[in-house]
Amino acid sequence: MEPIELRFTVACSPVHAFEVWATRTSLWWPHSHSRSGDPGLTVTIEPRPGGRIYERTPAGVEHDWGEVLAWEPPGRLAYLWHIYGHSEDATEVDIRFAASGDATTTVTIVHRGWERLGARGHDLRRRNRQGWDGLLPHYLRACHLSTP
Amino acid sequence: MPLDALPGDPFDALGDANRRAIVELLRSGDRSVRQLADELPISRPAVSRHLRLLKQAGLVTDRAEGNRRLYRLHDEGIAVVREYLEQVWGEAAARFRLLAENTADPARRDAP
Numbered sequence: 491m492e493p494i495e496l497r498f499t500v501a502c503s504p505v506h507a508f509e510v511w512a513t514r515t516s517l518w519w520p521h522s523h524s525r526s527g528d529p530g531l532t533v534t535i536e537p538r539p540g541g542r543i544y545e546r547t548p549a550g551v552e553h554d555w556g557e558v559l560a561w562e563p564p565g566r567l568a569y570l571w572h573i574y575g576h577s578e579d580a581t582e583v584d585i586r587f588a589a590s591g592d593a594t595t596t597v598t599i600v601h602r603g604w605e606r607l608g609a610r611g612h613d614l615r616r617r618n619r620q621g622w623d624g625l626l627p628h629y630l631r632a633c634h635l636s637t638p
Numbered sequence: 639m640p641l642d643a644l645p646g647d648p649f650d651a652l653g654d655a656n657r658r659a660i661v662e663l664l665r666s667g668d669r670s671v672r673q674l675a676d677e678l679p680i681s682r683p684a685v686s687r688h689l690r691l692l693k694q695a696g697l698v699t700d701r702a703e704g705n706r707r708l709y710r711l712h713d714e715g716i717a718v719v720r721e722y723l724e725q726v727w728g729e730a731a732a733r734f735r736l737l738a739e740n741t742a743d744p745a746r747r748d749a750p
Binding site: 496497498499520521522523620623624625626627628630631634 | 646647648649650694695696714715718719721722725726
């Protein structure tokens with residue numbers, strides 16, 4: 491099954507684009523895209539291979555979303571992803587941040603591993619494709635509005 | 639400008655006929671909950687709930703004027719959704735999708 495591939499540009503440096511995604515995730519991640527749906531939640535991506543990716547509610551409840559595979563600022567971030575499922579159902583998200591001009595960065599996202607999910611793969615791939623649409627406008631806005 | 643923390647999904651927000659109708663009404667100017675409810679087949683509390691979702695999605699913003707609250711389209715939030723659609727889906731698809739979302743007639747949406 492084909493990976494989901496998304497490519498777009500943001501008007502900032504790769505350093506800023508990487509930081510907004512990886513270290514300031516709580517700034518823009520929609521709480522509608524979480525396990526708890528809690529408006530006060532924080533999102534953490536631990537900055538190392540093997541690091542946890544998780545949400546934490548103000549009451550201290552944590553839900554694991556995935557595990558960092560590659561932490562290579564500012565060019566690449568890759569992780570296993572299972573926000574709504576079990577870790578054995580994880581798919582793989584691979585994000586590249588490449589300078590593409592003066593203060594412009596091309597972000598390329600490849601989200602693969604659908605074939606591992608068997609019969610559910612098609613449906614989950616379709617739902618994740620919609621999920622990216624709901625997520626990424628917030629990331630674009632955060633890149634453009636937050637200070638480097 | 640400060641960022642709103644943890645907003646909602648703009649496409650989920652536009653996936654409801656009443657919320658699209660609210661967006662369409664706000665295109666012609668700022669309105670209060672009461673003014674919106676007068677033009678829609680839903681109650682004021684329902685309008686308020688829809689506005690809260692649209693606000694979380696970054697599509698609508700509000701301000702106090704006297705003792706009432708006026709809602710308006712959040713140009714920057716709508717611009718970033720358009721920018722995303724144009725980049726990822728292509729310009730023609732983005733125009734089609736925004737047009738479809740903003741011109742749907744909620745009263746007729748079930749008709750063929």
